[in-house]
Amino acid sequence: MNQVSVLLTFISFVLSLSCNGQMAKKESMGNQYIIEDYLKKWKSNKRYTMKVLEAMPETHYNFKPTDGMKAFKSQANHMANWLNNHIKKVGHPGLTKVDATSKETLIASFNTIFDELLTYIETIDPNTLGETSRMWYGQSTKSRTCPMREYGH
Numbered sequence: 001m002n003q004v005s006v007l008l009t010f011i012s013f014v015l016s017l018s019c020n021g022q023m024a025k026k027e028s029m030g031n032q033y034i035i036e037d038y039l040k041k042w043k044s045n046k047r048y049t050m051k052v053l054e055a056m057p058e059t060h061y062n063f064k065p066t067d068g069m070k071a072f073k074s075q076a077n078h079m080a081n082w083l084n085n086h087i088k089k090v091g092h093p094g095l096t097k098v099d100a101t102s103k104e105t106l107i108a109s110f111n112t113i114f115d116e117l118l119t120y121i122e123t124i125d126p127n128t129l130g131e132t133s134r135m136w137y138g139q140s141t142k143s144r145t146c147p148m149r150e151y152g153h
Contacts, residue, residue: 031126034143038121046114049079053110058103073100080113089133090142092120 053076061073070078080098088094096112099105129143 031129031143034129035121035124035126039118042114042118042121046111046118049110049114050107053103053107056103061100061103061106073106076100076106076110080110083113083117087117087120089135090124092116 056072062071064071077098077100080095084095095116096109098109098113100109124142129141131142132139133142134140
């Protein structure tokens with residue numbers, strides 16, 4: 001075997017050990033790793049969304065790219081409503097409503113919404129993630145229905 005073949009064989013072997021180790025860890029954790037993945041994702045989503053909301057000047061919160069499209073603050077409100085509708089399907093009573101009267105109140109609302117979402121994710125029993133709920137697109141599992149899985153549509 002030449003050196004490249006040996007190197008590729010070694011890399012393949014190391015990767016397979018790494019993947020097997022990760023799978024064994026996930027199996028020993030049950031579904032808890034899903035909750036941990038969701039928390040990591042939603043903490044990142046919060047940071048990103050807050051940066052976008054803060055970066056937009058308040059004078060542009062009513063900006064519409066073209067007629068027929070939502071204004072910036074309307075789109076933000078739409079995102080919050082989407083999160084709220086999905087989390088209700090898995091047992092949450094409902095997130096704080098968005099106050100879009102100003103940039104400051106909109107940002108404060110989103111900060112509260114994300115904190116509520118993260119707190120709720122921490123309380124979910126990982127063994128219930130396979131339970132089903134009815135969505136507009138049909139029957140779905142709790143893990144797929146939660147806004148934890150996707151952001152937006």
